[in-house]
Amino acid sequence: MWKLLRLAALIAMTMQTATGWAQDSALMVRGKYLMKSVVACGNCHVARSSKGEPxxxxxxxxxxxxxxxxxxxYAPNITPDTKTGIGTWTDAQLGKAIRDGIRPxxxxxxxxxxxxxxxxxxxSDLAAIIAYLKAQPAVQNVVEKSTYHMPLPTSYGPPVGHVSTPASTDTLLYGEYLSNIGHCMDCHTPRNNKGMLVLAKLGAGGQAIQGPGGEVITPNLTPAPSGLKSWxxxxxxxxxxxxxxxxxxxLQPVMAFDWYKNISNPDMAAIIAYLRALKPEPFGGK
Ligand code: HEC
Ligand code: HEC
Structure with missing residues (x-):
């Protein structure tokens, strides 16, 4: 009896470890996919050559x-180096930094x-990104501190509670989710004279961005004649x-082409479906 019980306990233990591992690796697979495709944190946090290559x-x-x-x-060092990176930050602290914009x-x-x-x-996607970040090799690199000649907000809103991933079968909603976590509209939406995004003109373009080859104006992604209607x-x-x-x-290498090329076909189809469903706007919303 005792032997049998012990055996049962052992089997239960191994099964638990095995599912733990399976979950970990699914998390890593998702984290790696997001980081190397649509989320593309590296488009800012990877240094570039003078020609603009990552x-x-x-x-x-x-x-x-x-x-x-x-x-x-300056984009800081977000490798797990304990002195010059985020090596001492807990998962919760990293999550708060990425989603709420508040450091430890x-x-x-x-x-x-x-x-x-x-x-x-x-x-779950935040956890996947954090798992990926923590698994990166630590790189020692001291980065200069940023300077702002404008008041920073005291916060970006109330602390984010729980957010679930929309079902990928809901193409429009999932396409919107991917565009949000890929921050497409941060560049492709006009800004007012205070630098704030004009969300009523979502996707209309017209924002000036400093690229490696000089200033570029973002194009209109809405289904208008000056946008993607004929594409x-x-x-x-x-x-x-x-x-x-x-x-x-x-196109000028402002967008994360080296990452976006890895977006899966179904995810790309969802993003395009979302762009097609935007309210048509004239270029720059004017
Ligand atoms: C458009 C460029 C851009 C993108 C995209 C971007 N970051 Fe950042 N990030 C920055 C800059 C610039 C700062 C520093 C801002 C400051 O000095 O206040 C920063 C700060 C941070 C910090 C704080 C680090 C510290 O030591 O203070 C973390 C953590 C971070 N980013 C993680 C990420 C992750 C993870 C992603 C992707 C999900 C990401 N960033 C995407 C530009 C970017
Ligand atoms: C960092 C800013 C930035 C981000 C983020 C960004 N883009 Fe762009 N995008 C640009 C710029 C700038 C151009 C035009 C470059 C040029 O004209 O040389 C462009 C061009 C395009 C074009 C070509 C349209 C045309 O008329 O030439 C498409 C389509 C596009 N972006 C879609 C997207 C999608 C979808 C995402 C998110 C997954 C995205 N962009 C994220 C800056 C950005």
């Missing part, structure tokens, strides 16, 4: 400078980190993945 060998060790009349912001010391993370859009990250799904897919526009011209 220096993947440096990992997420930061250093990129974002210059704006209102700020000089209580300070607020400034722009251009798109916190406003990351508030939409689901609990086929294939042409939109091709532009997002390769940076080659409908007319064959090369």
């Amino acid at each position: 220096l993947f060998s440096k990992g997420l060790s930061g250093g990129m400078l974002f210059e704006d009349p209102a700020f000089k912001a 010391d209580g300070s607020v993370i400034g722009p251009p980190m798109p916190i406003y859009f990351y508030r939409n990250l689901s609990d 086929s799904d294939k042409e939109i897919d091709h532009a997002i993945r390769t940076g080659i526009s409908k007319d064959g011209s090369h």
Whole structure:
């Protein structure tokens, strides 16, 4: 009897470990997929060469400078290095930084980190991203502190509670979710003279962005004649993945082409369906 019980207990224990592992690896698979495709934190947190190519060998060790009349912001080192990165931050602290924009010391993370859009990250996708970040090699790299000539908000809203991932079968809702966590509209929506996004004109473009080759104006992604109305799904897919526009011209490498090329076909179809469902707006919302 005792032997049998012990055996049963042993089997139960092994089964628990096995499911624990299976869950861990599913989390890592999801984290790796999101980070290497639509979420693309690396588009800001990976350093670049003078030609604007991502220096993947440096990992997420930061250093990129974002210059704006209102700020000089540097993307910090988010590798698990304990001295120069986020190595001492707990999962909960990292989650609060990414989704609420609040560091462990209580300070607020400034722009251009798109916190406003990351508030939409689901609990499980946030956990997957954190698992991926923690599994990265630690890279020692001291990054300069950002300076802001504008008041930072005291918060980006009330603490985010629980968020679930929409079902991928709900194409429009899932497409909107992916566009949010890929912060597409952070660049493709006009801003007012205070630098705030004009959400009523979502996707209308017209925002000036400093690219490696100078200033670029973001195009209109709504289904208007000045937007993507005449583009086929294939042409939109091709532009997002390769940076080659409908007319064959090369888009400036502001968007995360090196990441977006890994977006799965069903996820890309959901994003395109969402873009097609946006309210048509004239270019720049004017
Ligand atoms: C558009 C560029 C951009 C994107 C995309 C971006 N970040 Fe950031 N991030 C920044 C900048 C710039 C800062 C520093 C802001 C400041 O100094 O207040 C920052 C700060 C942080 C911090 C605080 C680190 C510290 O030491 O203070 C963490 C953590 C972080 N980002 C993680 C992420 C993760 C994870 C993602 C993807 C889900 C991401 N970031 C996407 C630009 C970006
Ligand atoms: C960091 C800012 C930024 C982000 C984030 C971004 N884009 Fe873009 N996107 C641009 C810029 C700038 C261009 C135009 C570049 C040029 O004209 O050389 C562009 C071009 C495009 C084009 C080509 C349209 C045309 O008329 O040429 C499409 C389609 C597009 N983006 C879709 C997306 C989608 C979908 C996402 C999210 C998954 C996204 N973008 C995220 C900045 C961004």
